[in-house]
Amino acid sequence: MQTQAPASVPARRLGGVLGGMGPMATVNFLTQVIALTRASRDQEHVPLVVHQVPQIPDRSTAILAGSDAPFAPMLEGLRRLAAAGADFAVIPCNSAHHWYDRLANSQPLKILHIADAVSSEIKLRAITSPRLAVLATRGALRSGIYAGRLGDARMVTVEEAAQQLIDQAIAAVKAGQQPLAARLAEQAVEQLMAAGAQTLILACTDLSVALQDSAHRTRCIDSTMALARLCVAESTG
């Protein structure tokens, strides 16, 4: 058909999304990919194949318990994405990156690392040596996936009271209680700003959902948006 002549459709590489961790975080990721793509019609958008399988065991719980339970189903998911023709993969879940090296080495797909995406976003926004706070699950913090990726930033310690609010906000997103999640996450952000944080790294994709309409949005580096930007760049080349 004339309107879909091959010459008018730009080349796009097929992105594989290992999702469902949690489900709303994946939907938010897909929304950000669309928002960050220059497109005036369907055919110009980024093609993706998405494994939205929330049955993967909780990543943070597993890291804290020293359990390897999420690894096998995540690897299986990546293999399904490869079988479906994906050219590369993303995992819109920070805690899942605890298993990044083994996942990358156990199957053929290149995986874009979410902390590399955040690091690029910090450079893009020209944030120099700010006082940063990392909002994440306890598992992701234990795993240290951001270690060595945030340059010489001075880090603000997340106190137990703020971490409890973060934990509860994440659980509320997973339970579909968005207004509660927003309220809890906003309280955590305010405590961290009172403690001196100038920039907040939303290093949990469920927190990206909780804080999507936050009054402090401009102070946040959103790992979901950062990964979406990297994914669009990788697909459109």
Place this chain on the structure above:
Amino acid sequence: MQTQAPASVPARRLGGVLGGMGPMATVNFLTQVIALTRASRDQEHVPLVVHQVPQIPDRSTAILAGSDAPFAPMLEGLRRLAAAGADFAVIPCNSAHHWYDRLANSQPLKILHIADAVSSEIKLRAITSPRLAVLATRGALRSGIYAGRLGDARMVTVEEAAQQLIDQAIAAVKAGQQPLAARLAEQAVEQLMAAGAQTLILACTDLSVALQDSAHRTRCIDSTMALARLCVAESTG
């Protein structure tokens, strides 16, 4: 791990989503699936594999031109979903159902029909013989995918002026212009209500996006929500 003991995770069938038509319509579908699922944590949500490939040629244009161009890539997409392990499939695009019979007969996956979902939704909401208006692409209207599925409803004719607003609203969603899409679609709804329509069938999944915050939402039967409800039921048995 104790918290993910098999007994605590309900059985779920893997739904395959042939998406990208358009991309935001698929994201809206995924959001509705999550909203319609009873879940307090990730693992209770519906597992899906999603083929978000917007490169499939425009369905409405093809129907009007007598072109078969969308069929082969849609069939290919369904085969990829089957290869990825899907137990059944849904297509959150009304116009695509022009090819429903051939798609259903050309590959192994059972496909839930979006017009059957709308028909179920009308029964669920106990709407009896209302004055209905069907808001759809010109291609879907030509194809008649709702013919024979809306009972003895009295249909309100969609005049050319309203259809033009509908066409423009759909194009605006595909171009990422959500506020414009909402304004145009709302005008179409108001013209149809002035012409006597009591219930509006949103028979285009891009219109579901355009009218998601509509003042007239309670008068709408949303094909995206209807298909999501059917998909959750099929997955959770």
